[in-house]
Amino acid sequence: MREGPLTWRPLTREDAQASADLLNAMETVDGIGENYTAEDTLQELIDPYTDLARASLAAFDGDVLVGFMKIRFKPSAEEVHRVFLDGGVHPGYRRRGVGTALVEAGVAAAKVVHARQHPTLRLAVDVHKAERIAGVPELVRSQGFVPVRYFQRLERALGDALPAVVIPDGLALEPWSPENAADFLATRNAAYRDHWGSAPVTLDSWQNKITNHTFRPEVGFLLRAGTDGAAAGVLVALTWEADAALTGIRDAHFMIVGTRPDHRNRGVASALVAHALRGAAEAGYDRARVNVDSPRPSGRSGLFERAGFVAARSYVRWAFEV
Structure with missing residues (x-):
């Protein structure tokens, strides 16, 4: 981990391996039972309802991806357009404000995508995370998120x-x-x-x-x-x-x-x-x-x-x- 500034840019489909490396590094600490190959992450990056240019952001330390966010919108909706904000931060870069920056950018990007897709509907930005990941409740609550649904694996x-x-x-x-x-x-x-x-x-x-x-x-x-x-x-x-x-x-x-x-x-x-x-x-x-x-x-x-x-x-x- 370097102490210099991070580089920020949207994700691209060429980031599949870097994304898999980041998610697997997160898994070593979070232990949620999710492991990835570059083929898995590429499938998410080429999702037809993910607008990477307008609604994603990646933080790099040199060539290493250390944090990301991306928005997935819905092609059809009634009354409420629920978009999904996905993301994460490398364990070695947590508690440095990276997560806060990504969530703030995610909410802003969700509004941009929503205005293009379903401008007459209400917007809800959803974040889905395992309970055991430390710091997530404090982070999302600080940005105005509230729990609305509970899942069990x-x-x-x-x-x-x-x-x-x-x-x-x-x-x-x-x-x-x-x-x-x-x-x-x-x-x-x-x-x-x-x-x-x-x-x-x-x-x-x-x-x-x-x-x-x-x-x-x-x-x-x-x-x-x-x-x-x-x-x-x-x-x-x-x-x-x-x-x-x-x-x-x-x-x-x-x-x-x-x-x-x-x-x-x-x-x-x-x-x-x-x-x-x-x-x-x-x-x-x-x-x-x-x-x-x-x-x-x-x-x-x-x-x-x-x-x-x-x-x-x-x-x-x-x-x-x-």
Whole structure:
């Protein structure tokens, strides 16, 4: 670590390796279970809804990236446009004002992007961070952010005594294939339409965030009605090879688990989760993970608890509303 001034500029897609190096350095101290390759970070830098030129900022010490922020906006919104402010600071450069500068720049950039995308709506800037990262609550509170949602990462080892798969009457399981790929996206959007903070996912965003190099089609399933052929629910899993390389544990992260409103309370999600657990175990995964959210810190998920998942890590969604 040098004592001289830092260099500041927007991020570019050429910063993929530097971004991975920074995030992995942060992980050595924060211990939130997230490891990255340059391929992972490049996927975020080429996100079609991240405007790097107008809404990102990186701090460099020589050639070393020591802090960054970037804004992700939504292509569609109703009433409130929730943008996501992501960022972090190298452990060796914390408590030097870098984080404060990045958050302030992030809020300003969010206003610029919001004015271009959804100027007639209200703006909310969201920050999502693990509870265990020291200094984050003090930093975001000092900038006017308040907690609005609470998340739990749940985990389950894929050993013996996996739950039985009970398929609701009139429905049939269907694995992912190129022929039904469009149904996965459509079912996700229908299932998440009334979820907190959710917005319809566009095809280009789906391809960037879901069906990229982390996508695991062998752990992707629909439940489809036999009468009209409409999908009732969907489950999609991803995995990050950098995590497996470091820990020796292959995780199947259930990124999307959703049921269409007209099929809820029939056991659709339970059937999908039970089937995916068995599918992941047969495919050689060691553990399943899923994130669930709640309006309260003590929120629980009966569905995943019944399937044997236990809480592993807590997160807070902070928001600054303009």
